[in-house]
Amino acid sequence: MCLRHYEEFIRSGFYKVHSREVAGCFSALLDRPVEVGEVVRLEELMPKPSLHRVFNSSLELLTGGWPTPLLKVSGPPREAYAKLEWFNPFSASVKDRTTYYLIKSVGGDRLVEVSSGNVAVALAALGNVLGKRVKLYIPTAGRYVAPLLDFLGAEYQILDVSMTVEALEHLQKDIREGAVHPNQFGNDMNFVAHLRTAAELDWQLSAVDRRPDYIVAGLGTSGHASALGFYFGVRYGTRLIGVQPRDWIPGIRRVETGMKWLSLINAEVVDVSLREALEGVREFAKRTGLLIGPSAGAVYKAFTAQRRDGVYVLIFPDNLMKYTPLLEQLR
Secondary structure, three states: OOHHHHHHHHHHOEEEOOOHHHHHHHHHHHOOOOOOOOEEEHHHHOOOOOOOOOOOOHHHHHHOOOOOOEEEEEOOOEEEEEEEHHHOOOOOEOHHHHHHHHHHHHOOOEEEEEOOOHHHHHHHHHHHHHOOEEEEEEEHHHHHHHHHHHHHOOEEEEEOOOOHHHHHHHHHHHHHOOOEOOOOOOOOHHHHHHHHHHHHHHHHHHHOOOOOOEEEEEOOOOHHHHHHHHHHHHHHOOEEEEEEEOOOEOOEOOHHHOOOOHHHOOOEEEEEOHHHHHHHHHHHHHHHOOOEOHHHHHHHHHHHOOOOOEEEEEEEOEEOHHHHHHHHHHO
């Protein structure tokens, strides 16, 4: 990847592009053509929200709807702000961001991917908007999204495997027949896209004169957590606290299952059980009236266990609504 160039860019706030290779790095990050000799500036990554919130298309609702809200959830000495990613319009999750940039990076009219939930919904929805045919492979645990995929008209197959990464081998026939794999687990745009998310979050925190000491985020592909850890680590010395399931929690997984980008930073990893995650969902609902998703509940529970003072940012990937069939099974 382009890490050393991004690191200098984030640290200094600007970068003079000196080669075609570097121009390619910044074209990906800034989502536009960048020329050799150009000076690029960090402010370009900061959001420019529409004052009146009127959008001309559902795609503009996504990109023009940023930033997603940042909610203060506790004051000093452990001050915390939660990034509410269910305000993204397609999958009501952080995976709208990931999927949008993954699709742009690969091209092709036929896309095939594996997903346990949010990426499947985001890919099916964005496939409709962008005119792509989408086929999805879903592990058994992700079957709760099947009705949503039916409404979106996506082709999908539910596999008798427990983890998303176990389903990857099923893509090979589709790829041989011409389908393109966006590859949420290995495509570096998953990481690069969330450097933009980090800059957005930085912009929001600057409005309340805050810099985070800790980012608390769930570990799935590790793209968004690692990018946030990288950006804020370079800029302010922030530490990432990555949350993994002690047993099973929808949307996140354990580090030993393989995560491409987590090794790029020095992260602290904590375990949370499904029972603790759902306790976190209940506690947050009783405090705020907001129904956060299970992985967000795990993030919140990990935060409440912290004893170090400072400013925390909690990444809440989605809300509880799409998980109601799953919750019925767990009652």
